[in-house]
Amino acid sequence: MSGCQRGFSRMEKKSPHSKQVHVRTGITLVLLTFVLINLLLYFYLDHHFSPWHSSGDPDICPVGSFKMGSMETCLPLLSCEAMRKEVRRLKLVGEGAVKKVYLGEWKERKVAVSQLTSMELQDDFLHGLEMLKALQSKHVVTLLGYCEENFTILTEYHPLGSLKDLEEKFNLPRFRSFNTWPNRLRLAVDYAAIINYLHNSPLGTLVMCDSSDLDKVLSQYLLTLDFRIVANDLDALPLVSREKGQLVKCGHRQLWGEFVAPEQRWPRGEDMEFDDEHMPPYDEKTDIWKIPDVCDYLLGHGEGSDIIRLHLFEIHKECKKRNPAERPSAQTVLNTYKHLLMSLLKDSAAPEVRDML
Structure with missing residues (x-):
C-alpha cells in the first residue's frame, strides 16, 4: 500500500472522532454565545436599572x-x-x-x-x-x-396598555414566545427598578400613593411592546424628607385590607371612628410592603415560577415586616432580583460552559 493510500486510510479511521469533535465544537460555540448574551444582558440590566441615568445617556x-x-x-x-x-x-x-x-x-x-x-x-x-x-x-x-x-x-x-390582564397579553399569538420565566422575572426587575428610581429620584424620596389595591397599582404602569414596564400615572407622588421630618399620608380616607401596609391602616381599632387628623403619617416603606404581591402577579404560574418564588422567599419575608424600619430598601430588593435573574440564567447553561465562567 502506498504512503498516500495509508494516509487516506488513517483519515478514514479518524473521521468519526473528527465528526464528534466538530459537533462538540459547535455545541460549545452555541453555549458560549448563550453565555455572552447573558453577560451582555447583565451589563444592560446594570445600566438600565441604575437609580437614574446620567445626562450623557444617548437615549x-x-x-x-x-x-x-x-x-x-x-x-x-x-x-x-x-x-x-x-x-x-x-x-x-x-x-x-x-x-x-x-x-x-x-x-x-x-x-x-x-x-x-x-x-x-x-x-x-x-x-x-x-x-x-x-x-x-x-x-x-x-x-x-x-x-x-x-x-x-x-x-x-403603548398599545398593550396597563399591567392589568397580563395573562391575556401573554396568550396573544404574537406574544406567546415572551411567556418565559426570564421575561417574567425581568418584569419584576422592572417594577423594583421603578420603585427604586422613585425612592432615589432627582426630586428626593417619592412614594407611589395611588396603590390601595393590586388593580390600582397595575393601572399605574404600562406594558411596552417588548414586554418592559414604564410608570405612567404619577398624579399621587408625595415627597418624604426625613431631614425635615416630612412624612406622608396617601389621601384622607381610611384604607383597608392586607394589600396596604400596616402603618397605612387605622391603628385605633373598629371601636373608634376614623379621623384623618389622628391618623399617623408614614414613609416610602409602604411601597416595599406591596412589592411581593406585585411580583407574585408578574410571575404568574408558568414553568419555573415556583422556583423563582422559592428563591425570593427570604427577601419577600423581609418586605412584609410589620415594622417599616425593618423592611429592606428598594435598592436591596432590586439587587436581589437582578442577582437571581443572572444566577438562574447562568445555571441554565450547560455544565462545561459554567466551568469556564
Missing part, C-alpha cells in the same frame, strides 16, 4: 425635549399651538378619576392624549404633569408635550 433627551421609537434626534416638547394643529384625537381608550385618555395621532405616530376630567382635580393633574416633566427616564413614559391652558398632556402610546 435620554435634554430637559424640554423628547424622542421616541425610531427617532434619532430629540425634538422640543410640543406646545399648545403645536398640539392643536398637529395632534388628532381618534378614540377614548381609558378613563380614571383625574383624566380621560384618548388614542391620538401625531405625524403618523400613535400618541396618548390625557385630558383633565374635572376642574376640582386640577391640582392632582398638574402635579402629575410636573412629575412627568421632572422624572423623564427609561422608567417613566415619554412626555411629548403639554398644554396647561386646557389641561392636556401628550405622551407616547
Whole structure:
C-alpha cells in the first residue's frame, strides 16, 4: 500500500472522532454565545436599572425635549399651538378619576392624549404633569408635550396598555414566545427598578400613593411592546424628607385590607371612628410592603415560577415586616432580583460552559 493510500486510510479511521469533535465544537460555540448574551444582558440590566441615568445617556433627551421609537434626534416638547394643529384625537381608550385618555395621532405616530376630567382635580393633574416633566427616564413614559391652558398632556402610546390582564397579553399569538420565566422575572426587575428610581429620584424620596389595591397599582404602569414596564400615572407622588421630618399620608380616607401596609391602616381599632387628623403619617416603606404581591402577579404560574418564588422567599419575608424600619430598601430588593435573574440564567447553561465562567 502506498504512503498516500495509508494516509487516506488513517483519515478514514479518524473521521468519526473528527465528526464528534466538530459537533462538540459547535455545541460549545452555541453555549458560549448563550453565555455572552447573558453577560451582555447583565451589563444592560446594570445600566438600565441604575437609580437614574446620567445626562450623557444617548437615549435620554435634554430637559424640554423628547424622542421616541425610531427617532434619532430629540425634538422640543410640543406646545399648545403645536398640539392643536398637529395632534388628532381618534378614540377614548381609558378613563380614571383625574383624566380621560384618548388614542391620538401625531405625524403618523400613535400618541396618548390625557385630558383633565374635572376642574376640582386640577391640582392632582398638574402635579402629575410636573412629575412627568421632572422624572423623564427609561422608567417613566415619554412626555411629548403639554398644554396647561386646557389641561392636556401628550405622551407616547403603548398599545398593550396597563399591567392589568397580563395573562391575556401573554396568550396573544404574537406574544406567546415572551411567556418565559426570564421575561417574567425581568418584569419584576422592572417594577423594583421603578420603585427604586422613585425612592432615589432627582426630586428626593417619592412614594407611589395611588396603590390601595393590586388593580390600582397595575393601572399605574404600562406594558411596552417588548414586554418592559414604564410608570405612567404619577398624579399621587408625595415627597418624604426625613431631614425635615416630612412624612406622608396617601389621601384622607381610611384604607383597608392586607394589600396596604400596616402603618397605612387605622391603628385605633373598629371601636373608634376614623379621623384623618389622628391618623399617623408614614414613609416610602409602604411601597416595599406591596412589592411581593406585585411580583407574585408578574410571575404568574408558568414553568419555573415556583422556583423563582422559592428563591425570593427570604427577601419577600423581609418586605412584609410589620415594622417599616425593618423592611429592606428598594435598592436591596432590586439587587436581589437582578442577582437571581443572572444566577438562574447562568445555571441554565450547560455544565462545561459554567466551568469556564
